[in-house]
Amino acid sequence: MKIQAPYLLFLGDATDELSIKMAKGVADWRPELCTGEYRLDNCQVTTGLPAMDIAAAKAAGAKTFVLSFANSGGTIDPAWVPYIIEALNHDMHIVSGLHQKLIDIPEVFSLAQERGLDLIDIRHPTQSFKTGKGYKRQGKRLLTVGTDCSVGKMYTSLSLEKEMKQQGFDVDFRASGQCGILIAGDGVAIDCVVADFIAGASETLSPDNTEDHWDIVEGQGALSHPAFAGVSLGLMHGAQPDALVICHALNRTSMRGIDNRPLPTIAQTIEQNLAAARITNPDVKVAGISVNTSSVSEEEAKEICAQISQEFNLPCVDPVRHGIGAIVGNLS
Amino acid sequence: MKIQAPYLLFLGDATDELSIKMAKGVADWRPELCTGEYRLDNCQVTTGLPAMDIAAAKAAGAKTFVLSFANSGGTIDPAWVPYIIEALNHDMHIVSGLHQKLIDIPEVFSLAQERGLDLIDIRHPTQSFKTGKGYKRQGKRLLTVGTDCSVGKMYTSLSLEKEMKQQGFDVDFRASGQCGILIAGDGVAIDCVVADFIAGASETLSPDNTEDHWDIVEGQGALSHPAFAGVSLGLMHGAQPDALVICHALNRTSMRGIDNRPLPTIAQTIEQNLAAARITNPDVKVAGISVNTSSVSEEEAKEICAQISQEFNLPCVDPVRHGIGAIVGNLS
Numbered sequence: 001m002k003i004q005a006p007y008l009l010f011l012g013d014a015t016d017e018l019s020i021k022m023a024k025g026v027a028d029w030r031p032e033l034c035t036g037e038y039r040l041d042n043c044q045v046t047t048g049l050p051a052m053d054i055a056a057a058k059a060a061g062a063k064t065f066v067l068s069f070a071n072s073g074g075t076i077d078p079a080w081v082p083y084i085i086e087a088l089n090h091d092m093h094i095v096s097g098l099h100q101k102l103i104d105i106p107e108v109f110s111l112a113q114e115r116g117l118d119l120i121d122i123r124h125p126t127q128s129f130k131t132g133k134g135y136k137r138q139g140k141r142l143l144t145v146g147t148d149c150s151v152g153k154m155y156t157s158l159s160l161e162k163e164m165k166q167q168g169f170d171v172d173f174r175a176s177g178q179c180g181i182l183i184a185g186d187g188v189a190i191d192c193v194v195a196d197f198i199a200g201a202s203e204t205l206s207p208d209n210t211e212d213h214w215d216i217v218e219g220q221g222a223l224s225h226p227a228f229a230g231v232s233l234g235l236m237h238g239a240q241p242d243a244l245v246i247c248h249a250l251n252r253t254s255m256r257g258i259d260n261r262p263l264p265t266i267a268q269t270i271e272q273n274l275a276a277a278r279i280t281n282p283d284v285k286v287a288g289i290s291v292n293t294s295s296v297s298e299e300e301a302k303e304i305c306a307q308i309s310q311e312f313n314l315p316c317v318d319p320v321r322h323g324i325g326a327i328v329g330n331l332s
Numbered sequence: 333m334k335i336q337a338p339y340l341l342f343l344g345d346a347t348d349e350l351s352i353k354m355a356k357g358v359a360d361w362r363p364e365l366c367t368g369e370y371r372l373d374n375c376q377v378t379t380g381l382p383a384m385d386i387a388a389a390k391a392a393g394a395k396t397f398v399l400s401f402a403n404s405g406g407t408i409d410p411a412w413v414p415y416i417i418e419a420l421n422h423d424m425h426i427v428s429g430l431h432q433k434l435i436d437i438p439e440v441f442s443l444a445q446e447r448g449l450d451l452i453d454i455r456h457p458t459q460s461f462k463t464g465k466g467y468k469r470q471g472k473r474l475l476t477v478g479t480d481c482s483v484g485k486m487y488t489s490l491s492l493e494k495e496m497k498q499q500g501f502d503v504d505f506r507a508s509g510q511c512g513i514l515i516a517g518d519g520v521a522i523d524c525v526v527a528d529f530i531a532g533a534s535e536t537l538s539p540d541n542t543e544d545h546w547d548i549v550e551g552q553g554a555l556s557h558p559a560f561a562g563v564s565l566g567l568m569h570g571a572q573p574d575a576l577v578i579c580h581a582l583n584r585t586s587m588r589g590i591d592n593r594p595l596p597t598i599a600q601t602i603e604q605n606l607a608a609a610r611i612t613n614p615d616v617k618v619a620g621i622s623v624n625t626s627s628v629s630e631e632e633a634k635e636i637c638a639q640i641s642q643e644f645n646l647p648c649v650d651p652v653r654h655g656i657g658a659i660v661g662n663l664s
Contacts, residue, residue: 133590134558195530196523198562226466226569226612230530234562258465275604280558 001120001127003095003185005033007066008057008087012080014069015044022097023047023068025179029158033185035060038083054083058090066182067096074099074123084108093118097178122178123192125201132199132238134280139209142287142331143241144219145273147263149228149256151249152319153219154180156290159319160245161216163328171214174205176235180218190220191231198231202238214331217241223272224264225255233276240280243287243331244273250304251295266308288315288327333452333459335427335517337365339398340389340419344412346401347376354429355379355400357511361490365517367392370415386415390422398514399428406431406455416440425450429510454510455524457533464531464570466612471541474619474663475573476551477605479595481560481588483581484651485551486512488622491651492577493548495660503546506537508567512550522552523563530563534570546663549573555604556596557587565608572612575619575663576605582636583627598640620647620659 009023017024027034027047035057036050052060065087067080076084076098084094084102088111096102102119103109112119142160144153154177161173173180175187193201206215217239221228246269255261264272270286277284289308293301301318309316315326341355349356359366359379367389368382384392397419399412408416408430416426416434420443428434434451435441444451474492476485486509493505505512507519525533538547549571553560578601587593596604602618609616621640625633633650641648647658 131589132559134593135591191526191528193527194523195525195527195563195566196560198527199559223565224611227464227531228528229569229608229611230562230564230566231527232562233565234527237558237561257463259467261466272607275607276561279556279561 001186003120003182004063004093005185006035006060006062007033007064007095007182008035008052008054008062008092009037009047009049009066009068010083011037011039011043011045011047012067012069012077013040013042015042017045019071020045020047020069022070022179022182025154026068026182029183035062054086054090054092058092062092065092065094067094067098068182070097076100076102076105081105081108085111088112088115088117091115091117093120095120095122095182097122097182099123122181122189125189125192127188127204129193129197129201129204131196132203132234134199134237134240137203137206137208137240138211139213139215140243141206141215141217141239141241142243142245143217143236143239143277144245144247144290145232145236145269146219146222146247147224147266147269148222148249148252149225151247152290152292153247156245156247156319156324157216157218158183159324160328163324164214164216167328169214170210170212171216174215174217176202176205176218176220190235191228195230198234199238202235206239219247223276224269226258226261236273236277237280241277241284242281243285244277245287245327246270246273246289248289249292266312270312286314287330288317290324290327291316291318293318293321333518335452335514336395336425337517338367338392338394339365339396339427339514340367340384340386340394340424341369341379341381341398341400342415343369343371343375343377343379344399344401344409345372345374349377351403352377352379352401354402354511354514355398357486358400358514361515367394386418386422386424390424394424397424397426399426399430400514402429408432408434408437413437413440417443420444420447420449423447423449425452427452427454427514429454429514431455454513454521457521457524459520461525461529461532461536463528464535464566466531466569466572469535469538469540469572470543471545471547472575473538473547473549473571473573474575474577475549475568475571475609476577476579476622477564477568477601478551478554478579479556479598479601480554480581480584481557483579484622484624485579488577488579488651488656489548489550490515491656492660495656496546496548499660501546502542502544503548506547506549508534508537508550508552522567523560527562530566531570534567538571551579555608556601558590558593568605568609569612573609573616574613575617576609577619577659578602578605578621580621581624598644602644618646619662620649622656622659623648623650625650625653
């Protein structure tokens with residue numbers, strides 16, 4: 001499953017910033033993959049990309065029409081179907097990150113079949129996987145892990161890939177979530193895989209490679225999260241990381257989506273993740289700590305990162321404020 | 333999804349003991365749920381239950397026809413379809429533990445629809461789950477965990493339930509695998525759930541209950557197994573066990589399905605499982621150790637269990653040889 005660029009990002013009638021996280025991710029990290037965005041009249045948010053309708057996007061070379069917003073329930077509103085049909089009639093493939101499947105809409109399915117176009121439901125992987133084996137693969141792998149969900153694992157992974165490319169590393173970002181997949185053009189939505197195959201799918205995601213090649217595997221969930229730790233663990237075992245980067249967000253009072261559950265400390269997170277990672281890579285090390293410091297001042301951020309760095313004898317940065325060079329410098 | 337008893341166990345043309353593990357499990361643990369077994373002419377194995385064809389089973393009251401064998405690939409051989417059709421024509425529901433779905437066989441699907449009968453594909457849960465929350469539920473829960481896959485977690489769980497019932501506990505076995513589901517009549521095939529919902533499905537499996545009630549949750553996989561640890565962890569977090577029973581098989585040289593991977597020690601397994609379980613139940617304890625000693629003599633088994641018991645200051649038994657009373661005696 002390779003998503004063909006460039007994309008037209010369809011925002012539908014989205015009204016809040018969070019609901020277009022997927023569109024903003026790709027607009028921020030891969031603007032060159034997008035011809036623009038297509039907003040309906042009552043849409044109140046924007047990625048900042050040029051606005052264009054389907055015909056204009058087609059003229060600009062767009063190959064794929066992307067439903068790049070989330071809504072509660074993940075259904076495809078019948079009001080959007082005419083736009084999907086129009087995109088198919090302009091010979092565009094369709095990608096959706098929603099829960100309801102494109103292939104379950106009869107007129108969309110039959111038109112796509114007729115015109116030989118792809119319908120890619122990112123949340124419903126069609127690839128079949130084997131169960132994991134844990135056998136050592138060649139090449140180097142880094143996995144981002146977190147003290148919680150949504151602490152910046154994707155952002156940190158992409159920052160690492162960008163910095164490493166600039167420094168001349170042979171490196172690939174390996175996407176394990178919807179937004180990352182759109183950015184990378186491929187990957188596996190690991191939390192949508194059947195439980196038996198989490199580790200196996202993760203092995204497929206970062207295959208055997210040349211000795212000096214680095215895969216930067218986008219982490220999911222957190223080993224300490226009561227809902228998603230199974231996903232995090234299977235992804236980790238399959239990734240068999242040589243290096244971990246611990247991601248953390250300052251001043252969060254409870255784990256995401258759970259009432260009254262304090263976050264683990266960074267020390268606990270390091271210990272827990274190293275112990276789990278050793279199952280498939282006894283030589284795993286922590287390469288650094290990436291902190292989302294957006295809740296504090298520039299000055300405080302600097303101080304906090306310096307303290308953490310000293311406490312763990314590891315580079316600690318906010319990639320947005322400080323760049324991620326210090327962590328890359330610690331990879332060998 | 334409640335499977336209606338009694339069952340007719342269909343063994344098809346199975347030729348080895350391992351392939352009818354599911355049938356033997358239910359025949360051993362719940363013979364009262366079975367009218368008998370139905371073997372085709374070239375079938376070379378038996379559960380020991382009375383042989384009968386579909387008409388005879390119907391006359392004996394059978395309500396469900398169970399494809400209770402495994403084959404490589406998990407496909408439904410077209411040669412078996414006439415028997416499924418015959419069972420439907422005798423007003424039996426159909427259960428299958430194979431990978432290929434009953435509902436994907438058009439003539440089976442349409443006949444079942446027409447006659448208002450259930451087609452239950454145990455490996456394809458149709459229930460929709462929420463993501464886990466980790467909130468404390470009332471009642472007590474015990475989870476069986478292992479040093480490896482297939483070390484006797486289901487057997488141990490069922491032994492515990494049986495002994496506890498005899499001692500007057502209010503107790504239920506909660507099945508998380510195909511064979512267990514057939515024995516219990518319901519449950520969730522946890523390794524077949526979409527990864528995001530492992531913990532949530534596990535929470536559903538052992539719901540809120542009265543204060544003195546025990547759920548004995550059948551474990552899956554092993555936290556140290558490179559393929560299945562994600563399943564084990566999600567199941568554990570959702571089960572929020574008060575008590576763990578560690579299951580182990582003597583003299584295994586490599587983890588199941590993996591070359592050259594030594595098993596973890598019992599000490600490592602205890603440490604790893606307690607650390608993981610504390611995420612959703614800080615008060616979790618190990619209640620005992622259950623060892624499959626079938627590879628050694630009666631005398632050696634006694635000695636080894638005594639040694640392990642002394643080392644960990646915990647009851648240690650082979651439930652087949654010694655009963656499981658010693659572990660039940662350690663539950664409070």
